[in-house]
Amino acid sequence: xxxxxxxxxxxxxxxxxxxxxxSKSKALSISLFRREIEDFRVNESQNVIAAGIVNxxxxxxxxxxxxxxxxxxxxxRILLAARLNEKKEEADIFKGSEKYHKxxxxxxxxxxxxxxxxxxxxxxxxxxxxxxDPRVAEVEVEYSEHESSSEFYNSFGLKLKxxxxxFYVVASVVMRDGEATKNNWKVVLDKDLSALNVDEFVAxxxxxxxxxxxxxxxxxxxxxxxxxxDVMASLVNYFLSxxxxxxxxxxxxxxxxxxxxxxxxxxxxxEEKPLEKNVFFSYFDGEGVAxxxxxxxxxxxxKTYFYNRETAKKxxxxxxxxxxxxxxxxxxxxxxxxxxxxxxxxxxxxxxxxDGVYITDVAGLGTGMNATSGDFSCQAEGFHIVDGKVAxxxxxxxxxxxxxxxxxxxxxxxxxVKMTLGSISIASAYIKSMSIGGK
Amino acid sequence: xxxxxxxxxxxxxxxxxxxxxAELYLEESTPEIIMLENGHVESASxxxxxxxxxxxxxxxxxxxxxxxxxxxxxLLALAEKLSASYAEPRKFTVEKIVSPRVKxxxxxxxxxxxVPVDEKINYLKEISGIIxxxxxxxxxxxxxxxxxxxxxxxYNAEGPVGQHFSNEEERTRVFMIAMAAGxxxxxxxxxxxxxxxxxxxxxxxxxxxxxxxDAGEKAIMMLTADExxxxxxxxxxxxxxxxxxxxxxxxxxxxxxxTSKGLSVFSESIGKPIASPCVSAWDDGTIANEWGSxxxxxxxxxxxxxxxxxxxxxxxxxxxxxxxxRLNMAPNGTSRRQSYKYCPTSRMSNTYIAAGKxxxxxxxxxxxxxxxxxxFGGGSVDPTTGEFNFSASEAYIxxxxxxxxxxxxxxxxxxxxxxxxxxxxxxxxLELGQGNCGxxxxxxxxxxxxxxxxxxxxxxxxxGGKLE
Numbered sequence: 061x062x063x064x065x066x067x068x069x070x071x072x073x074x075x076x077x078x079x080x081x082x083s084k085s086k087a088l089s090i091s092l093f094r095r096e097i098e099d100f101r102v103n104e105s106q107n108v109i110a111a112g113i114v115n116x117x118x119x120x121x122x123x124x125x126x127x128x129x130x131x132x133x134x135x136x137r138i139l140l141a142a143r144l145n146e147k148k149e150e151a152d153i154f155k156g157s158e159k160y161h162k163x164x165x166x167x168x169x170x171x172x173x174x175x176x177x178x179x180x181x182x183x184x185x186x187x188x189x190x191x192x193d194p195r196v197a198e199v200e201v202e203y204s205e206h207e208s209s210s211e212f213y214n215s216f217g218l219k220l221k222x223x224x225x226x227f228y229v230v231a232s233v234v235m236r237d238g239e240a241t242k243n244n245w246k247v248v249l250d251k252d253l254s255a256l257n258v259d260e261f262v263a264x265x266x267x268x269x270x271x272x273x274x275x276x277x278x279x280x281x282x283x284x285x286x287x288x289x290d291v292m293a294s295l296v297n298y299f300l301s302x303x304x305x306x307x308x309x310x311x312x313x314x315x316x317x318x319x320x321x322x323x324x325x326x327x328x329x330x331e332e333k334p335l336e337k338n339v340f341f342s343y344f345d346g347e348g349v350a351x352x353x354x355x356x357x358x359x360x361x362x363k364t365y366f367y368n369r370e371t372a373k374k375x376x377x378x379x380x381x382x383x384x385x386x387x388x389x390x391x392x393x394x395x396x397x398x399x400x401x402x403x404x405x406x407x408x409x410x411x412x413x414x415d416g417v418y419i420t421d422v423a424g425l426g427t428g429m430n431a432t433s434g435d436f437s438c439q440a441e442g443f444h445i446v447d448g449k450v451a452x453x454x455x456x457x458x459x460x461x462x463x464x465x466x467x468x469x470x471x472x473x474x475x476x477v478k479m480t481l482g483s484i485s486i487a488s489a490y491i492k493s494m495s496i497g498g499k
Numbered sequence: 500x501x502x503x504x505x506x507x508x509x510x511x512x513x514x515x516x517x518x519x520x521a522e523l524y525l526e527e528s529t530p531e532i533i534m535l536e537n538g539h540v541e542s543a544s545x546x547x548x549x550x551x552x553x554x555x556x557x558x559x560x561x562x563x564x565x566x567x568x569x570x571x572x573x574l575l576a577l578a579e580k581l582s583a584s585y586a587e588p589r590k591f592t593v594e595k596i597v598s599p600r601v602k603x604x605x606x607x608x609x610x611x612x613x614v615p616v617d618e619k620i621n622y623l624k625e626i627s628g629i630i631x632x633x634x635x636x637x638x639x640x641x642x643x644x645x646x647x648x649x650x651x652x653x654y655n656a657e658g659p660v661g662q663h664f665s666n667e668e669e670r671t672r673v674f675m676i677a678m679a680a681g682x683x684x685x686x687x688x689x690x691x692x693x694x695x696x697x698x699x700x701x702x703x704x705x706x707x708x709x710x711x712x713d714a715g716e717k718a719i720m721m722l723t724a725d726e727x728x729x730x731x732x733x734x735x736x737x738x739x740x741x742x743x744x745x746x747x748x749x750x751x752x753x754x755x756x757x758t759s760k761g762l763s764v765f766s767e768s769i770g771k772p773i774a775s776p777c778v779s780a781w782d783d784g785t786i787a788n789e790w791g792s793x794x795x796x797x798x799x800x801x802x803x804x805x806x807x808x809x810x811x812x813x814x815x816x817x818x819x820x821x822x823x824x825r826l827n828m829a830p831n832g833t834s835r836r837q838s839y840k841y842c843p844t845s846r847m848s849n850t851y852i853a854a855g856k857x858x859x860x861x862x863x864x865x866x867x868x869x870x871x872x873x874x875f876g877g878g879s880v881d882p883t884t885g886e887f888n889f890s891a892s893e894a895y896i897x898x899x900x901x902x903x904x905x906x907x908x909x910x911x912x913x914x915x916x917x918x919x920x921x922x923x924x925x926x927x928x929l930e931l932g933q934g935n936c937g938x939x940x941x942x943x944x945x946x947x948x949x950x951x952x953x954x955x956x957x958x959x960x961x962x963g964g965k966l967e
Contacts (some may be wrong), residue, residue, distance in 0.1 A: 091758065096559065096560060097560055098559065098560060098561065099560075099561050099562070099563070099842070100560075100561075100562040100563075100581070101562065101563045101564055101842065102564040102577070102580050102581065102583045103564050103565040103566065103840070104565075104566050104568070105550060105565065105566065105567040106567055106568075107567070111664065120542075120544065121544065121545065121546070122544070122546035122547065123546070123547040123549070124547060124548050124550060124567040125527070125547055125549035125567070126567075126568070130553070133547065137544075137545055140543065140545075140616075141542065141543050141544060143541060144533075144540050144543040144616065144620065145541070145542070145543070146540040146541075147539065147541060148539075179577070197761075198760065198761065198762060232884055234762060241764075241883060241884055242884070243881070243884060245882045267933040277958070280729045280730055280965070290715065296746075310536070310638075310639050311638045311639060311680060312638065312639050312678050312680075312685055312687075314684065362564060388532060388534065388539060388541075388542030388543065388544030389542040389544075390532075390544075413661040423879050423881070423886070423888050424878050424888035424889065424890060424910065424912075425878070425881050426877065427875070427876035427877035427878060427879075427889065427890045427908050428876070428888065428890040428908075430685075430686070430687065430908070431687075431689055432678060432684065432685035432686070433683070433684035433685050433686060434684065435684070435907065435908050436963075437727070437890060437908045437909065437960050437961055438890070438910060438912040438960075439887075439888030439910065439912045439960075439964070455886070456886060456912050456913065456914070456958060457912075457960075458729065458888075458910050458912055458958070458959075458960020458961075459960075460729070460908060460910070460960055460961060460962045461962065462962075482954065495729065495957065495961075495962045497729030497730070497910075497959065497960035497961065498729075498958070499731070499732075
């Protein structure tokens, strides 16, 4: 595509400044069920998003249909969107940052591995899962690989490109013992196939399900509670979404007016590192602003909100490089978050808990969380902690609390850091007391 | 979107290695999305979707791929890549394509897309104004309209004579979000009426002013609500959106994608009691102009009214073509997908518990102590174990047969098997409510529904201690 033609057409139609982004993605996935390839998928898609300024108003448009009319379609839609836009503040297109920290994170070796080898890998996992325990009744294993690239141009001559790829393997088992059915799943995500330790992976999937047999509910009351990493990551994610400046400026964030204040236990330190070289690396944001690493919470004190250009202007600060742009308007996002771990092992962390609860999984947080007040209640499962040791399994209990109160009650993290799918690296967390609902 | 001759060529390329079914799903979508913040337009967009999904089945195996490039070269390359998964001799060659007649469940004369955009914006501004006027503690109001419009073409073949279907999907939803701030934080309430209907549905059929006012009042009411108690209690669930209970706890485990693989708690349940005898339930994709209705499903099968439970006995599943093969059962028009980027599978459409005989007011009068759930945020289920959760966005304590003080932070949990047996009263006031359901084949519009029902006892989670 010749983007100069787009910029020329935009100017001709009265769009004073403009930008355009082309994104392409490719994916492959293979699923096994009962030792057969049950599902095989390949796909390729692309889209173009464009935006421009008309009389100081921002308008944007998107299409997946690329052809001779694409630029006409995009510019017409920008004109309409800008005409309807009633935001008071004057908008402009970002010209470019002084310096960008580009790194190459694309791993050509992953794409070069033949499909047969990827298939053989999951067949090996499948077969080991069946052999791991006689109670294993059903196994599903999927290999999925994604590659994406984007190119960003604006009418001031800015040109940015990035390309990345990664794979994940997800495996689940259903185990049956008499009348009881238990299941478990696990996923590994990386850009290097050698990062997957098959035996360890298989053991974790099967042990996870096996440990759930005999699970029961527990008496409703407040317990010292340890949250496993995925659970804590989901909760921290809600906390971080409250740090988006747009929410704060609209008076619907629990973090409004809390900048520079102690909002959590001093054990909590959170950094966002978009420039960390891993699968979540990104060196420019949705507006073309260079990203940078930043401390969001230091020893319990809130240090910054997440800004895009518009919200930064309102608060008289610089954009933090957290702009996102996927469709109608510029939003704000974050990724590659690192929560500072503790020094103790998991066993040491729980050693002084006499009667507590270890939560390994939650469900229903999406609707059970009031993201504006931080109140939440959701389904949970895990284990009873008795005299400093993980004891009998628990199922169909509820976990409820308030996010800010929970972070104030944070007693510390273990050192068992894990990078979760939501791009948050975090360790198991010990909370002084949380409400558990059961019998 | 492509010629019939190209479709035949692609299907035959797809079937070259022994596939026994091939299907092209072509889609062009031009939705209109308008979002307002406190009565001002923040964005008006129309993201254009365009692409094609190709699926080839061979016995119990399935391959799927998609592309947004609909040129002959790209489609034939996709067919070649996908068919390379199979290595059997060709079973048949597609020689011609016929176009069966499609019965229409959706008839719209006043298309939302033809209404001038300023008129739609004024409608949203009016709603925003009504919500804001409810109380000065309402600090933020979001209103929006999402009008989906899709042109779909399906070419499929299971033998030398293939089929071609051409269909349009058109559905609109209006969003109302009220946020109120009080001493104890911020409370949000949501309302989102939707239908496969025209503009007059939104301006005349529904009482949008009353719905807007109610959204504002609910957010204010929750500011002073107590924390919900936890423990095991009798729970009465209001008609309409309360049917999300049945959707999560029982609807998902009755989808062939779960039952066919032996992964569902209801896999072997046909002909067996799975609910208390006062429960009958349906999935009906044919209801005229409803949010979850369609003329045909994503593989060209006409939608149907499918009976799931009759007087407590399981009598049917939602069945798509692929999973139907394992079950040895015919597809029943329930194969759905969000877009060409998703491989279709069995999904719900308009799913509801049928009306019973009880007067809803009497059900409450007959409940000495319990919880009345008037509205839910949503929930989820694990079909393998049947364990579900859902959270109430509006709930009250029932004392001495009367609905009393509101409570917040209420979550219900249990298993589908248990909850269906716990239903002891079914009202005569069936109503449907709109939602979007996310699963393997993406997010699809669904109606949930039920009359007022009562559960003898279910686990309730909240922060308010024991109910007294």
